[in-house]
Amino acid sequence: SYSDILIEREVLMQKYIHLVQIVETEKIAANQLRHQLEDQDTEIERLKSEIIALNKTKERMRPYQGNQEDEDPDIKKIKKVQSFMRGWLCRRKWKTIVQDYICSPHAESMRKRNQIVFNMVEAESEYVHQLYILVNCFLRPLRMAASSKKPPISHDDVSSIFLNSETIMFLHEIFHQGLKARIANWPTLILADLFDILLPMLNIYQEFVRNHQYSLQVLANCKQNRDFDKLLKQYEANPACEGRMLETFLTYPMFQIPRYIITLHELLAHTPHEHVERKSLEFAKSKLEELSRVMHDEVSDTENIRKNLAIERTIVEGCDILLDTSQTFIRQG
Template identity: 25%
Template sequence: MAEFGSSRTCSIRSCGGAEVFAKLLAYFEDPRHERSILDCPDMATAEGPRSLDLNAEEPGSDLPQPSQANNPLLDMSSIIKSVAAAGVWTFGKMSFVPKLHDSSPGNEETTLSSSVDTTNEEPEDPVEDEEGEEDHSVTFQSKYINIFPLYQDYCVQSVRDDLQKLSLKTSLSELITPQYLESLQCRLRPLCAPQETSPSSPERPVISVSHCTLWQELDEVKAAGLLGGLTAQQIRLQESMFELIGSEASYLRSLGIAVDHFSSSQALKCTISRLEHHTLFSNIRHVKATSEKFLMDLERRLTQNLFMSQLGDVVLDHCPAFRARYVPYVTNMMYQEALISQLLQQNRGFVSSLKQLEGEPVCQRQSLKSFLVLPFQRITRVKLILETILKLTEPDSDEQLLLQKAKEAIHEIVIECNDGVKKMKVIEQLVSLEVMLDFGKFKALPLVISGRFLVHEGPLSLLTVDSGPNPRTSLTDVQLHLFNDLLILSSKKEDRFLVEDHAVFPTYVHAAPLKTKTLGLPPDSFLLHFSRSGTGHPTAMILVAHSRSDKEEWMRVLKCGD
């Protein structure tokens, strides 16, 4: 074994974040690292080259596996560049403008457009400024977009309506179901929890929400005389289907403000770089265009027949577009939130411009943050509305079958959004760790590989025996980083980890307990054996955990591959 430093190691998370991301910036500006990000090199073994399992998954983990060939998350170059867009960086100094995670059809391969720092340049056209793509908005004027409130207030009204149902319901068996309580709780939580007030946000008054239009209150429904011939069950079904239309109109109204008022603001663009603007608003223009097309088809169905028999087929037709737009947007929200928090703390020009924009009447005292979170809220709300429609639809009918398929398709999109966020967090962790590892005498191993994730990490002590006539034992601080396919042993050197050895896990890593009392060892000692290590030879060592629970945890994760 090589000699180790004597300083106590620290967790990766406890090390300076600003320094790490400064090194990340330098890392990605070096073209030599491009291939190391994308390739999955083989690791030599006794039996010959062993290719890393790109689909390996931690046993018992709910971490999503890399999916099919068209999964946008496999575009590692795009993802890593998205990681580089995290809000803790000084974006104006970056020499490229990366695309955020984008799964748009025909955009499987993400490219980088060269640019210079445009902080002080005249902003480009709003449409061209976003990924250089054209505006996909449709020429469509909704009949209902101006009679419904902003989506933020519409959600408040929905909660009030549900509470009113609770107070009027004589039998709670139908209304109170686990699914209903879960959805109601999720919608009440942001209203009950104290909201964080940004420096730019005006003081929020008590919201006064106007009554939302019902299907039975539509002039055309009254003129057609439909209500007299319908049962209460049929009216409830029509109201549930119309809620999908009305809530989409409310949602599109809010998206219009996010795009036309905030994203297109030249004053706001002058305070931030192009990359910051792109990170902040992501692909929200395309989300808005998708909503316009969806609402157009929903309103067309209502126009064709005021007594709607089916909306499941309309939802199904738009699910591919939902996936292509919502998954990238929600996946990038973690960087969007980090950036806006940084700008509010460090960019006075941004704060001043944002305060002025948020104070204008069109925003109705809603903050930018409340507009940016809407796509995530909407895709989950669509699923809840479909569930309500499904309960009111005749069982075993064609309509119910299509609705069930539509609900499941929306649910899959929600799950994919969640999985995308998880994967981005894993990759961000790997990127941060890779720049802190110094392989020294070993050939550097790229950590950022599809399917790899960190299983466990932490400090331990290595038991060493001094050579000489009177040998003595001593403890040296070391750090273990266990991945699902690799184990790295390192020592702390200033702000980096110097790699002392590594081995393929679990193939060449074995852990075993020791009879510590018999051997006169510290009680929390255990044996770690590399049958083939980075040095090319077998290596055995005695490690000492810092507590009994720490030892048990290391034994559990190290023996999981036996």
């Protein structure tokens, strides 16, 4: 029927369209392959030209190589001697340069600077050891003694004698570890950032220095107690103390800030002005000097008040004028 013919026609048209699409796709693929073949032909031609050029270069080099092979043995010996002499002259020149630098003022200054740093690390190690003895051979045992049934000393007196020495020990243990880590990276020695960390914490010295004289007075008063004096002598007999008394260990922190100032002064004397650490070290030195002045003034004021109070206590009826903090002690007697 006519409808069947139309259906067959539609089917045939769809097949025709599909075949046309396949043909177009194949044409595109064929064009791509043709372009690839052309590119490969071009690459082959280029490689051929490079091979020809290399062969020509090789042909030109052959006479030179032949000349080298046919070179006179004496000429070869002369060339070897010349090569040896050139190497010897270069080594000699380099040795001269190195020796000149070693003898130069800059190298001498750097050697002194390194030695100052090494000495500072050794001094810091010794100081930490002294603080360790102070805390572990005196402070902690006396704290335990103060907690006993018959305490030879009170906790308040222990605190007054040792103040914040334990905190100072912890601080310097950290600083010492930092110094040792920097020494491990020698010859690169960067110290300024360590002082940047240390400086804000050095204010803890103010309390210790301000009350140092008072702590020694408390210690002297406690020594009037026979039990305490006997116990203290027992602690001082510890081999780690090396015959030093407690007063000696209490005095060590008093000199640490001035020691840092002296060390930085020496370090700056051998640090070039263009050195990367120059400004940081100068800043650290100025801050330490400022802290030292403040502590000195506070010690003077504190001692002045204590002396006035001591005189006021000797007066039977007291003296209100001496209780005025603006009064300055000049001399006694």
